Amino acid sequence: MSDLAIHINLQQQQPIPLAVQLTCQPGELLALVGPSGSGKTTILRAIAGLYQPQNGSIVCQGEQWQNSAQHFFLAAYLRHVGLVFQNYALFPHMTVLNNIQHALLDIPKQQRKIQALQLLKTVHLEGFEQRYPKMLSGGQQQRVAVARALARKPKVLLLDEPFSAVDQVTRRKLYRELHALRQKLAMPMILVTHDLEESTLLADRIALLHKGEILQIGTPEFISAHPKTATVARLMDQHNLFTAQVLEHDEKIKKTRLHWQGMTVESAYQPKFPVNSQVCWMIQSANVLLHRCDRPSNGDKENPLHGSIIEYMENNGLANLLVEIDPQLKIHIAMNVPLHVAKRNQLGLGKKIGLSLLSEGIHLMPYQAIRRDDMYPI
Amino acid sequence: MMDWQALALSVKLSLVTLLFLLPIGIFFGRWLAYRQFWGKSLLQSILALPLVLPPTVLGYYLLVIFSPNQGLGLWLVNTFGTTLVFNFEGLVLASIIFNLPFAIQPMQRAFASIPREIREAAACCGMSPKQVLWRIELPLAWPGILSAMVMSFAHTLGEFGIVLMIGGNIPNETQTIAISIYDKVQAFDDHSASVMAFSLLLFSMLTISFTYWLSDRFERSHV
Numbered sequence: 001m002s003d004l005a006i007h008i009n010l011q012q013q014q015p016i017p018l019a020v021q022l023t024c025q026p027g028e029l030l031a032l033v034g035p036s037g038s039g040k041t042t043i044l045r046a047i048a049g050l051y052q053p054q055n056g057s058i059v060c061q062g063e064q065w066q067n068s069a070q071h072f073f074l075a076a077y078l079r080h081v082g083l084v085f086q087n088y089a090l091f092p093h094m095t096v097l098n099n100i101q102h103a104l105l106d107i108p109k110q111q112r113k114i115q116a117l118q119l120l121k122t123v124h125l126e127g128f129e130q131r132y133p134k135m136l137s138g139g140q141q142q143r144v145a146v147a148r149a150l151a152r153k154p155k156v157l158l159l160d161e162p163f164s165a166v167d168q169v170t171r172r173k174l175y176r177e178l179h180a181l182r183q184k185l186a187m188p189m190i191l192v193t194h195d196l197e198e199s200t201l202l203a204d205r206i207a208l209l210h211k212g213e214i215l216q217i218g219t220p221e222f223i224s225a226h227p228k229t230a231t232v233a234r235l236m237d238q239h240n241l242f243t244a245q246v247l248e249h250d251e252k253i254k255k256t257r258l259h260w261q262g263m264t265v266e267s268a269y270q271p272k273f274p275v276n277s278q279v280c281w282m283i284q285s286a287n288v289l290l291h292r293c294d295r296p297s298n299g300d301k302e303n304p305l306h307g308s309i310i311e312y313m314e315n316n317g318l319a320n321l322l323v324e325i326d327p328q329l330k331i332h333i334a335m336n337v338p339l340h341v342a343k344r345n346q347l348g349l350g351k352k353i354g355l356s357l358l359s360e361g362i363h364l365m366p367y368q369a370i371r372r373d374d375m376y377p378i
Numbered sequence: 379m380m381d382w383q384a385l386a387l388s389v390k391l392s393l394v395t396l397l398f399l400l401p402i403g404i405f406f407g408r409w410l411a412y413r414q415f416w417g418k419s420l421l422q423s424i425l426a427l428p429l430v431l432p433p434t435v436l437g438y439y440l441l442v443i444f445s446p447n448q449g450l451g452l453w454l455v456n457t458f459g460t461t462l463v464f465n466f467e468g469l470v471l472a473s474i475i476f477n478l479p480f481a482i483q484p485m486q487r488a489f490a491s492i493p494r495e496i497r498e499a500a501a502c503c504g505m506s507p508k509q510v511l512w513r514i515e516l517p518l519a520w521p522g523i524l525s526a527m528v529m530s531f532a533h534t535l536g537e538f539g540i541v542l543m544i545g546g547n548i549p550n551e552t553q554t555i556a557i558s559i560y561d562k563v564q565a566f567d568d569h570s571a572s573v574m575a576f577s578l579l580l581f582s583m584l585t586i587s588f589t590y591w592l593s594d595r596f597e598r599s600h601v
Binding site for chain 1: 495498499500502504505506517518
């Protein structure tokens with residue numbers, strides 16, 4: 001069976017450092033996520049052949065696109081890539097139909113129109129054939145750009161922040177459309193975004209980038225819960241990030257105990273970190289439980305802490321809380337509870353509450369210094 | 379009255395100049411717009427020189443360079459048995475050189491104003507560089523190209539100093555309308571001079587209005 005995946009390996013120091021090794025399977029949507037300047041778009045451009053990194057090899061569906069060891073670089077127009085640009089880059093002097101037909105120049109003229117019309121139907125833009133790009137809304141332009149990219153019969157579909165130029169409502173609609181469309185597509189798809197929520201929503205796997213280097217690849221859920229390093233945790237927008245010392249590993253009850261700010265915290269069993277060593281640890285907001293005044297439960301005994309609410313925000317059916325555990329040490333824990341729970345417990349600024357850190361949700365990472373402003377990157 | 383012979387010669391000179399300037403302008407304009415290379419600013423300065431140099435100075439140097447008594451001019455005489463001073467061919471060469479900035483600069487701006495992503499999108503659509511030029515770049519840059527052409531045309535039509543220096547004042551060979559106007563004034567033929575001057579003024583006004591109108595219309599329909 002032939003290999004339908006795309007294999008990417010890019011290495012360079014200058015002018016933009018790159019250390020990237022990726023494989024994207026057919027039908028898979030891989031998101032390249034990272035802050036601006038992390039090299040996401042450069043990688044996408046390298047795949048498309050619009051940028052030539054010093055060292056690299058790109059093989060797509062068995063076809064070599066770049067091999068710097070053999071000084072081979074296939075020009076962009078000879079690669080079958082579909083690229084949806086951030087600002088769509090539609091040809092302004094051509095109608096919608098003509099835009100799409102221009103990605104079909106390699107087939108006979110009579111068939112171009114038939115195929116272009118079919119693609120317009122796929123992206124729900126029938127009736128817009130004769131419009132010019134400037135007469136379309138942002139969402140419609142994006143759909144034309146997708147149709148044009150698909151017209152090329154791409155061996156890989158590349159999406160460069162395709163949702164950044166539209167409003168929130170349109171964006172949600174386009175998310176659903178892309179989600180539906182991708183079920184029909186059998187090629188590897190690579191999405192560049194700086195939006196974690198977007199990548200979690202759309203991607204099968206994400207590759208987290210920082211300064212041109214891939215820090216971790218995996219499903220969004222896995223990386224959020226098990227970041228390799230504190231930097232990854234920070235980039236994944238994890239707020240509860242601390243340092244501690246390993247006290248002991250209890251093999252019997254499968255727990256590791258940590259010494260943290262004068263307290264002992266029990267975490268999931270992670271014996272690879274030696275006793276007495278310094279570590280970083282984190283817990284997702286969702287693994288912090290509120291002690292309910294009306295209904296104390298067994299879970300309340302797990303790493304119990306007490307503090308007062310110093311930030312309270314309601315959003316999307318959730319109440320996001322920041323709880324100050326120790327005013328002197330400025331230990332803050334972020335957590336969220338369903339809005340109805342917050343209402344029933346009369347949560348609000350200044351309210352004193354009890355909470356528990358679920359030990360299974362406490363994840364250890366190698367030690368690195370954590371600056372306070374890193375913990376709250378808002 | 380109107381010196382039709384001189385006018386015809388001027389129009390012919392302008393058209394022939396355009397014929398050469400169009401490809402030269404597109405090549406250099408595109409090259410300067412898209413490429414970074416060593417010595418780019420030096421090249422741009424040299425190409426812009428005719429904007430600030432008095433035409434007589436440029437004409438003087440061309441006269442020196444192409445003088446059949448020495449150097450390049452002598453070589454031309456020996457090799458091709460021809461010369462480039464005091465004849466129509468010399469005028470064409472002089473007006474091409476003199477019009478370089480008027481042709482290249484607007485074209486360079488026109489090519490530079492096409493977003494990089496649009497050209498890249500064309501490449502990703504599978505268009506070869508030649509197809510990108512014909513189907514994307516030229517259609518999008520054409521208002522700039524057209525205005526460069528119109529400006530160069532009008533400019534050549536009215537050129538005086540450089541024509542006088544390198545072409546002299548030979549009726550039906552190098553006597554253009556601008557020189558003819560000068561001649562008429564010298565001969566106290568004020569009526570003919572004013573008719574010709576006014577025609578030239580009207581024509582220049584019309585060409586410039588036309589260019590502005592065209593580029594305005596283009597901008598409103600596409601951008």
